[in-house]
Amino acid sequence: xxxxxxxxxxxxxxxxxxxxxxxxxxxxxxxxxxxxxxxxxxxxxxxxxxxxxxxxxxxxxxxxxxxxxxxxxxxxxxxxxxxxxxxxxxxxxxxxxxxxxxxxxxxxxxxxx
Numbered sequence: 001x002x003x004x005x006x007x008x009x010x011x012x013x014x015x016x017x018x019x020x021x022x023x024x025x026x027x028x029x030x031x032x033x034x035x036x037x038x039x040x041x042x043x044x045x046x047x048x049x050x051x052x053x054x055x056x057x058x059x060x061x062x063x064x065x066x067x068x069x070x071x072x073x074x075x076x077x078x079x080x081x082x083x084x085x086x087x088x089x090x091x092x093x094x095x096x097x098x099x100x101x102x103x104x105x106x107x108x109x110x111x112x113x
């Protein structure tokens with residue numbers, strides 16, 4: 001039998017979380033008066049219950065190229081109908097004018113900062 005501190009350490013959770021799980025009857029425990037003890041086999045069963053099933057590489061995979069191309073064409077046609085030209089480059093990739101350190105220092109000197 002393990003104490004709450006030992007059981008929490010074994011599960012890598014806090015004692016408060018362990019007590020909450022025991023109160024919700026998600027982890028079996030033994031109460032001896034005010035003492036609460038946990039069976040290592042019950043903790044192993046809880047860990048096994050929490051384990052997510054393994055997925056195969058093909059399960060749920062989507063070709064991102066196909067989905068992004070489809071959504072891109074839908075967006076392109078929407079903006080064409082709205083009369084707006086599509087922008088091919090990302091706004092973050094274009095270098096902005098006046099953003100170099102040298103130009104910033106010159107601007108600060110010009111304003112006596």
